[in-house]
Amino acid sequence: MARIDEQTNVRLPAELKEWLKAQAAAARRSVTAELIVRLEQSRTAQEAKHAAHA
Numbered sequence: 001m002a003r004i005d006e007q008t009n010v011r012l013p014a015e016l017k018e019w020l021k022a023q024a025a026a027a028r029r030s031v032t033a034e035l036i037v038r039l040e041q042s043r044t045a046q047e048a049k050h051a052a053h054a
Contacts, residue, residue: 024034
C-alpha cells in the first residue's frame, strides 16, 4: 500500500536534532512521531490564540 504522507527534508542544528531525539526516546516515539506531535501542539496553540483574538 502506498503512503499518502508527504516526505519533507528539514535541516536542523545538531543540538536541536539531538534534543529532539532525546525527547522522542523519552516519550517512546520515533523522531518523526515526536516532531508531528510537537508541530500539532504548536498549531493548536496558535489557532486557539488567533480564535481568542477574533
